[in-house]
Amino acid sequence: MNTRVTIAGVDFKNPVMTASGTFGSGMEYSEFVDLDKLGAVVTKGVANVPWPGNPTPRVAEVYGGMLNAIGLQNPGIDVFLERDIPFLKQYDTRIIVNVCGKTVEDYVDVVERLGEEPAVSMLEINVSCPNVKEGAIAFGQKADALYHITQEIKKHARQPIIMKLSPNVTDITEMARAAEAAGADALSLINTITGMKIDIHKRQFAIANKTGGMSGPAIKPIAVRMVYQTAQAVKIPIIGMGGIASAEDAIEFLLAGATAVSIGAMNFINPYTTEEVVEGIEDYMRRYGVEDVRELIGAVR
Amino acid sequence: MKQKQNARVISQREIAPQIFDMWIATDLCRQAKPGQFICIYPKNKSTLLPRPISICQTDSERGALRVVYRVAGQGTAEFSEYREGDSIAILGTLGNGFPIEEAKGKKVFLMGGGIGIPPMVELSRVLTESLGMAKEDVQIVVGYRDLETFLKEDLEKYGTVTIATEDGSVGTKGNVMDAIASNGLTADLIFSCGPMPMLRAIKRYGEEKGINAYLSLEEHMACGVGACLGCVVKTKEADHHSHVHNARICTDGPVFEAKEVDI
Known part of the structure; x- marks a missing residue:
């Protein structure tokens, strides 16, 4: 039975990854999960300098999910290279680093620094965080801006790049096509969906940033739909995510056209989710006599 | 672990x-330290996030842990319906806890306000039972809304209790600071947990008197284990983890030295 998948020439032992921002750099969850069992750890977004993030409250619960507006707090690329990469190198899993920035130059700066680190297999470019005012989402909601930044990053990147797409657009396939045309090696989707919650007792926003990105099981049907549409529109591989809570959910994304999947908010609810999804996919393959997990990718059209 | x-x-x-x-x-x-907390997970799938709740008491002989909590929403409402024998999903033990070694040879205030009172039971128990401190040196000052002085009898077993109530029905009318002033109480160290206005007052009081104060903070959390960066507090120095003056309450805290945090 084969569970290996390949994305842009990078081989993964299985299609299960962590979603950026929900898993730190793996340190905290390594107490619960054997990181060796995962296809890849996708790190929290890292910028060229430390970012303080947004004021609190940064998280709120909503029906079947949550809102967050962390604001990409991160210690900057220097600390990240000294601390987080050496930690992850101890494990037999792929490292994908999520890169964020306020300007094209910021992204390029980080991408070039990471180019010197052979342990990093791929770069995921965050052009879809809804919680920071400059950069990020500004590049991810207009096809021409996305095309431009993808092209610029591709010029400087030593590793294959994954463009992480926002669902907060009219037509995700237009964005996907722009990224592909500009040379993106892969796509990941969906990032969180912009939402809002008001505390009626305090008569104020539940999140200091007013809006937050919604994640969790409640958004899964939207994510599956977008992965399916995108898979019909582009040829490059897709990493699917959005509300995956179980192996059954992960398999839905594979069938919709994703080559790999990421577990996000569910890590908070069940810290063992990633490992359980890996095992659950194998159980499913045994049950249905699937010899190669790649047979599942895009099998429902 | x-x-x-x-x-x-x-x-x-x-x-x-x-x-x-x-x-x-x-x-x-058996691994719980005073001031640590656990996360409890609702079974209702629409309320997904774990609820962080402070540990009120432990009993290693019985293999039991006690939580005392207020029903504040759907999650805690669900927990309140659990009965003997029901299963409960928990994650623990979390956070750093109070630095109890610092209390040795000192007279210490344990100050709790409202639902910040429960951790003072375990803290006072450990100070008197495990560290052998005298009850006079464990000055427990607690603030309630009214005559519903929950956990008062438990606290009296492990320290000297002074009470303040907002409506004046028991003890000093006012808050814990009023109770200290009107009873002329003094201490060399403060351990505290409660609402933010109370913690701010304690921070000021500690600065004025030159006393070290430790504050147990709370914030909305998602993961509870330091990964999501949801529950941060502004710190005076850039901390070792964030490098941006944002310590994680769940992991670097919930207990902070008052002078370290900007609240």
Whole structure:
């Protein structure tokens, strides 16, 4: 039975990854999960300098999910290279680093620094965080801006790049096509969906940033739909995510056209989710006599 | 070591309106330190996030851990319906806890306000039972809304209790600071947990008197283990983890030295 998948020439032992921002750099969850069992750890977004993030409250619960507006707090690329990469190198899993920035130059700066680190297999470019005012989402909601930044990053990147797409657009396939045309090696989707919650007792926003990105099981049907549409529109591989809570959910994304999947908010609810999804996919393959997990990718059209 | 497990409820009762007292059978009681907390996961799939709740007491002999919490929303409302024998999903033990070694040879204030009172039971128990401190040196000052002085009898076992109530029905009318002033109480060290205005007042008081104060903070959390960066507090110095003056309450705290945090 084969569970290996390949994305842009990078081989993964299985299609299960962590979603950026929900898993730190793996340190905290390594107490619960054997990181060796995962296809890849996708790190929290890292910028060229430390970012303080947004004021609190940064998280709120909503029906079947949550809102967050962390604001990409991160210690900057220097600390990240000294601390987080050496930690992850101890494990037999792929490292994908999520890169964020306020300007094209910021992204390029980080991408070039990471180019010197052979342990990093791929770069995921965050052009879809809804919680920071400059950069990020500004590049991810207009096809021409996305095309431009993808092209610029591709010029400087030593590793294959994954463009992480926002669902907060009219037509995700237009964005996907722009990224592909500009040379993106892969796509990941969906990032969180912009939402809002008001505390009626305090008569104020539940999140200091007013809006937050919604994640969790409640958004899964939207994510599956977008992965399916995108898979019909582009040829490059897709990493699917959005509300995956179980192996059954992960398999839905594979069938919709994703080559790999990421577990996000569910890590908070069940810290063992990633490992359980890996095992659950194998159980499913045994049950249905699937010899190669790649047979599942895009099998429902 | 942190662990998520399915434990059993030993008992539960309402000890004041909307305040519930639950004992849980779990070996986590043996690793728990005063001031640490556990996360409890609702079974209702629409309320997904774990609820961080402070540890009120542990009993290693019985293998039991006690939480006393206020029903504040759907999650805690669900917990309040659990009965003896029911399963309960918990993660623990979390956070740093109070630096109890610092209390040795000192007279210490344990100050709790409202639902910040429960951790003072375990803290006072450990100070008197494990560290052998005299009850006179464990000055417990607690603030309630009214005559519903939950956990008062438990606290009296392990320290000298002074009470303030907002409506003046028991003890000093006012808050814990009023209770200290009107009773002329003094101490060399403060351990505290409660609402933010109370913690701010304690921080100021500690600065004025030149006394070290430790504050147990709370914030909305998602993961509870330091990964999501949801529950941060502004710190004076850039901390070792964030490098941006944002310590994680769940992992670097919840207990902070007052002078370290900007609240």
